[in-house]
Amino acid sequence: MICIHSPASTGQNPQSFFRHGNLRDHPETSERYRILLKAITGHEIIDATDHGTAPITAVHSPDYVEFLMTAWGRRQELAGITDQLVATQFPRVGMNARPTGLQGQLGFYLGDTSTSIRDDTWSAIAGSAHAAVDAADYALKAGKAYALCRPPGHHAYGGYGSGFCYLNNAAIAAQRLRDAGAKVAVLDIDVHHGNGTQGIFYGRDDVLTVSIHAETSAYFPFYSGYETETGTGAGEGFNINLALDHGLGDEPWLAAIAHGLEAIHAYGGTALVVSLGLDASEHDPIGVLKVTTSGFERAGALIASAALPMAIIQEGGYICDALPHNLAAFLNGAD
Template sequence: MRVVQSDAHASHHPKHFLVNGAVQDSPEVPERARRLAQAARDDGHQLMAPADHGRGPIAAVHSPEYLQFLEHIVPRWQRIEGASAEVIPNVHPQGRWPASYPASAVGQAGYHQADTACPISEGTWEAAVASAEIAVTAAQLVAEGARHAYALCRPPGHHAYTDMAGGFCFLNNCAIAAQWLRDHDHARVAILDVDVHHGNGTQGIFWTRGDVLTVSVHADPVRFYPFFWGHAHERGEGDGLGCNLNLPLARGTDTQGVLAALEAGFKRIRAFQPDALVLALGLDAHEGDPLKGLAVTTDGFAEIAAAIAGLDLPTVLVQEGGYLQDALGANLQSFLAGFERARGS
């Protein structure tokens, strides 16, 4: 499989992660991507660098106001006397809409960062742009005839909205890839998210659109991040009504439970008749992942991959979650091998 990756992700190394009011080390660190790249290399996959597509694909999904914030907030923040080393908001506009847009760096941080799990520092913007380029390059490979390509993105993206970061995510790589496909002769695109967390940003971006279907299988947010989104009753609005399907699962659901939920997702995808599939690949559904949501086994990832490959759609696989633990590389190898075996390639 063609694997698109870049070492530019290493410039983003968040230090802090607020959990239950306590400051902890962030689990979203460069070593994640290094291990995944090495695992892909060890299994004989062909690694390649992303192409330069300019800022257009990013701007097609994210607001100019938000992109300006991400690119320039760090030096503005550093001018604040006594400010933290990383941009972390301490105020959020509850309800947010309608809300006036503040001029201050502190106010804008609260407006554009949903939580305290997406600190911004020197190098974050560059890493996020490179991550988006990886997703676009993989989408281009598929548009040019590859049956599938894997975008080893870091930072991840599926919690990022049009104008808001959250949950380790800044630019929504899956949405950017899907929109790029839409702009390049793919009239209908489906996004299937198998990360342990609901892809709330992806859902929000396409909430009122009927040309992109969003399906997410994830741990039930009633007691799990992102809490406020990802419930089964959320279906979309306007032209997007019925083009959003959430399949929340009880904490600890195993491989077979995930496969059963996916069958319902596959029915919706087949009914939508997409020209291509973007897969938000979260390896954090593993039983040993430190965020502890679901209980998929390493071998189970191969089963899940084979089931998804059975949709027989041109597929862009976009890396989302999956955190440091002994099985991380093996989980990726299992998924990619299962996918390729099912495709006969």
Template sequence: MLTIYSDDHHLHHGRCELIDGKLMPCFEMPSRADHVLQRVKDRELGPVQAPRDYGRGPIERIHSNDYLNFFQGAWQRWAEMGNSEDMMPFTWPARTLRAIKPQTLLGELGYYSFDGGAPITAGTWQAAYSAAQVALTAQAEMQAGAYSAFALCRPPGHHAASDVMGGYCYLNNAAIAAQAFLDSGKQRVAILDVDYHHGNGTQAIFYERSDVLFASIHGHPEFEFPFFLGYADETGEGAGEGFNVNYPLASGSAWDVWSAALEQSCQRIDDYAADIIVVSLGVDTFKNDPISQFKLDSPDYLAMGKRIAALGKPTLFVMEGGYAVEEIGINAVNVLEGFESAL
């Protein structure tokens, strides 16, 4: 399997995030992708290729120009104010406030954020931009005939909506790739999100559309981030009614429960008759993940890959979460090896 990877991800390394009421060192760190890349090489999964640059155009198919302009220029504006620490929002337009875009930098940052878990550093834009190019290059390789590919994206993307960042995510790599498939002539794309946390950004982007089926297996939002999206009754709106499927699971769920939800997801994808599958590949479902509550073990990821392969569809894997850094490479590559072994 071809892997697309960019060293630019090292340009983004936030000093801290706001979590559990404390400013803590970021769980989302460069070594995550480094471990996955090393495992890809150790297991001789296949060639590793740098991304090509497709420009901002394909990203603009998912994200608003206003948001992209803010994100791309935010650090320079911050630095010109004499700042060198990470940019982090401290005010959000909650229910009693108006969703009006302010004219000051920190006001705009709150407007375009939904949490304190996506710090902007000097290299964040370039890292996120390159991650999107990683996904687009993998998509293009599949459009040219590859049956599968692995986009080793960092930072991750599935929490980013069209004009909102958060949850370590800035640009929605899986959504950008899915749209690129559609723009290249595919009619129906299924996105299967197996990350522990609900892909609220991906859901929001495609919620009123029928050309993308979104299926997500995740920790129940009654107790787990992002809390305000990911319930089972969220099934799409308008043209998208019936094309959004959520499987929120209880804390402590292990493979027996999780795999049953995977089976239901795969049945729904099979019924949808997708041309292409995009997998938002988070492995924070692992039993030792420091910020997650599921109990999957490393061999389970081999079985996961095999079940996805049984759908018999070309499949693009896009890296998302996973914060048990020592095991992230084993678990991510197990999915890919399980997939390939079943072909």
């Protein structure tokens, strides 16, 4: 399979974030990129092309993209910043003003403390987005392609980031396929709800979004991921959430994927974006589903059986011995 990556993914290497109220080691480090890159040895590996900002602003608001590009350069606005900018105040519903100062804008544009801005954040997230654009293009040319997007993207909304995510690589790929004339479906199998992708397409009927994830009443992203969320306005009926109880293994997860593929078939999708989180693994340090390496291989084969042009976009999946094996297994199944 054609695999696209960006060497800039070695950037944006955060050390810590707040989880359950305590400062913990940050799982979304650049070491993930090195591990995943090694796992695709044997495939055709291509460096991402610089597509500029047009495919990014096709799904993200220009002011948010401008903020991401310029925030680190404004760090002198805050005294004592040496290695990273982190949001510490956040607007609530009804607080709609966009402040001009940097600290206020950090909370306006970034939804939690996990999503810091560092000197090499923009190059890393832009490289990730460009790899997703390439994967969409290769999916149409060659049938399928994998983009090693790191940092990941599916928790990023059109106007703000959160949950380790800044630019929504899957949404960027979906829009790229849409602009090429495809009827697009996004199938998100990360253990976490693909809330950003849902948010970007929630009012649209030209991209079907399907997310299969661990039930969110006590799990990130908490405030979305429920099966009652089906779209709004023209998008009503074009968002599907399939939430699984924690601790389930391969069979219910694969059955949910099969159910999602049936919906995509009924929709008449002509191109597929797969948000490939590997954090549904039984060994993932922050995952709560119990999917085996064999389960990932079967998922790859099941999704490929839809026989649609397919852009596979890397989402979550954190460092454990199984991580590279799970990626290799999924791609092997999809091939």
